[in-house]
Structure formats: structure tokens, C-alpha cells
Amino acid sequence: MMLLMVAIGGAIGSVLRYLTSNWSTSYFGIGFPLGTLVVNVIGSFFIGLLFSLIERHTLISSYWRPFVSVGLIGGFTTFSTFSLDTLLFIIQAEYYKACLNVVLNLSLGILAVTIGYIILKP
Template sequence: MNNMLLVAIGGATGSVCRYLVGVWALRHFGSAFPWGTLIVNVTGSFAIGFLAELIVRRFDASPEMRLFMITGILGGYTTFSAFSLDIVSLFERGATVPGATYVVASVAISLGAVFAGLALGRAML
């Protein structure tokens, strides 16, 4: 139960940060391009790389700290960061084909799922 609370508090914090970045980007750059999402995905990807290295290798942090920071905060901020870290991990292990397959499948299937969800939602109205 303690671990779920850490993830929940971290997730709420990350979600609020994502919202604030989106509002900031909308005010500064307008709505013609999804700048907020791009900024969140790039900064989240940088943060997960930095924190994964810092927490795991430099500070040997507890599993609870990793849950709070990476799964909680960054999970609430952006799941793209986790996707990015998974890809890099596969490539660093030399699993080039599985890594490339994961990229293509994730993007293609996710986009297909959005179109399918839109179609189903529209058909139900």
C-alpha cells in the first residue's frame, strides 16, 4: 500500500506539472502546434534518462525513491519518457531489432488505436 501511495502522490505531482507546462506553452506559443506536448515529451525524456542514471547508479536510491520519482512523477508527467527509456535500454543491450520493432509497433499500433477509438466513439454518438 505504501508503494501505491508513493506512485499516486508522484503521479499527481507529475500531472500538475504537465498541465502547467501545457498552459505556459499555450500562452507563449499559441494553439497552432502542440508545443506543450512536445516540451513535456522532450523534457520528460531528458529527466528520465538523467534520473535513471543519477538515482540508480550514482546514489543507489531505494526502490521507493525510484517508484516516486520515475514511475510516479515522470509517469504522471509523460509516459513518452518511459517509452524512450525502454527503447534506449533495448539498444544499449544490443537488441537492435527488438528495439526498432518496439518503436515502429508502438507508434503504428498506438496511432491505429487512436483512430479506432475515434471511430468507435463517433459511431456511438
């Protein structure tokens, strides 16, 4: 049942990402990937809210957490999870790990997309 909840949340999040990104592109143009930036910032904001609700207020039952965090927000953007992981390192005063997480995710992500592109480059 939990996998179904995550899948439904992911489907909703993916559709919301598509709509948000398209709106942003139509509103701001295509000179810079603002659609991606908007989605990443919004997703990061909402996962921060969710984390606060879970940590301080427990307003979301454990049954709904995977639907919202992994499914809905994760389907909207996995960048939000990366942002939350980095925040958790900062909260724990593990600044080296926070910086390492940022550097590794960005550099290895860009490297991976470059290699993938080169492998199948037309």
C-alpha cells in the same frame, strides 16, 4: 505505502504536465502540439537522468524510485518510459527491438486513438 507514494508522485506529475503544456501553448500558440512535444522531451530527459543516477550512482534509494519514476515522471509523461525502454534496447545492442518498439508504439498508438475516436465519433 508504495502505492500511495506512486499516487502522490503521479498527481504531482500530472499537475506539472498540465501547467507545462498550458505554458507551452500560450507561449508558442496552437498551430502544432508543441505542449505535448515539450512535455515528452522534458519527461524523457528527466527519466534519462534518473536512470543514470540509479545505474551509476545509486543516489536514489529503492524506496523513492517508484515515487520518482513511475509516479512523478510517469504522471508527467508515459512517453518517457517508452523512450527509456528504447534506449535500453540500444544500450544492449538490440537495434531490431529498439526499432520495433518505436514502430509498434507509434503505429499502434495512432491506430488505437483513431479507432477510439471513430467508435464514439459524433
